Amino acid sequence: MNQAEQLQDQYVKVGSVNTRYWQAGDSGSTVILLHGGGGYIELWKYNILELAKHHRVYAFDMVGAGRSDKPDAAHYTFDFMAQFTRDFMKVLEIPKAILIGTSAGGGVALTLTLNFPQLVERLILVGSAGLGKELNFLLRVTTIPGLGKLFSSPSKSGVAMLCKQAVYDSKLITDEIVEEFYQMATLPGAAQATLNLGRSNFNIWGQFYHSITDKLHTIEVPTLIIWGRQDPMVPLTHAQNAVKIISHAQLEIIEECGHWSPIEHPQKFNQLVLEFLS
Known part of the structure; x- marks a missing residue:
């Protein structure tokens, strides 16, 4: 049995959105894991059980992602998804949490x-969106209406290319x-929701970031x-600029590592997180 098979899918209604989540651990601080764009909770399978040895950990499929509902009319801005995360916390009666956000999940965190600063105990940003304009061209090109359609019907070869772009060692x-x-990526509504996420937060020139960095x-x-x-993505x-601005921030750089450090170097990632939270 692999680690993911030890975790059971649970569902909760957040507003009208049927939302899939995992929960592990029953002591310590509450930790919420926020995946990136096009992601889903299985991407945390190398981390959640290790973190749950010391903390009560939640990971959920963000609205528009994974096996959670994907409302057609939604604009998946970071503000919209932050409000959704707040509502998720309300429904599960989580008064305060440590947020760990990777990529777009970092922008949400x-x-x-x-x-809602009163809801956050500590903050961990992993290859986070929202900290500057620059962004990988493959992500920016999806915001062009004509070219974006090429990404609305994912192929296995296209998915493999994007996944390999996210790591140092393909x-x-x-x-x-x-x-x-x-x-x-081929679940009903998934591709369109991912395109919507991109177009809500960046364009061909880069990310909309001033609302955060200011x-x-x-x-x-x-x-x-x-x-x-x-x-190669962000x-x-x-990160080097953000650590100079955020008052109580520290930066840890993982060598020979791309965008997916929780997957590419899970032991190092888990160690850094647990040391920070101890």
């Missing part, structure tokens, strides 16, 4: 921290990972920023 992207990602100096919670040295300079 930052926005929730800025909009050999880590197995057929099993590609198949899992492909199955999620307020970084107001973040007071202890913050850990984790970045892969060779992240440049390391975003």
Whole structure:
């Protein structure tokens, strides 16, 4: 039995959205894991049980992602998804949590921290969106209406290419990972929701980031920023700039690592998180 098979899918209604989540651990602080764009909770399968040895951990499929509902009319801005996360916490009676957000999930975690600081105990950003304009061209091109349509019907070869872009060592992207990602990407409404997420938060020129970066100096919670040295999706300079602005922040750089550090270097990632939270 692999780690993911030890965790059971649970569902809860957040507003009108049927939302899938995992929960592990029954002591310590509450930790909420926020996946990136096009992601889903299985991407945390190398982390959740290790973190749950010391904390009460939740991971959920964000509205519009994984096996959660994907409302057609929604605009998947970071503000919208931060509000959804707040509502998820309300439904499960979570008064305060440590947020760990990767990629777009980092943008959500930052926005929730800025909009509802009383709900956040600590903040961990992993290759986070929202900290600067620059963004990988493959992500930006999806915002062009004509070209975006090419991404609305994912192929296994296209999924494999995107997954390999996210890591330093492409050999880590197995057929099993590609198949899992492909199955999620081809669920009804998934591709359109992912395109909507992109178009709601960036365009061909880059990310919409000023609403976050202009307020970084107001973040007071202890913050850990984790970045892969060779992240091809979001440049390391975003992290290096943010750590100078956020009052109680520290930066940890993982060598020979791309955008998916929780998957590419799970032991190092888990160690950094647990040390920060101890």
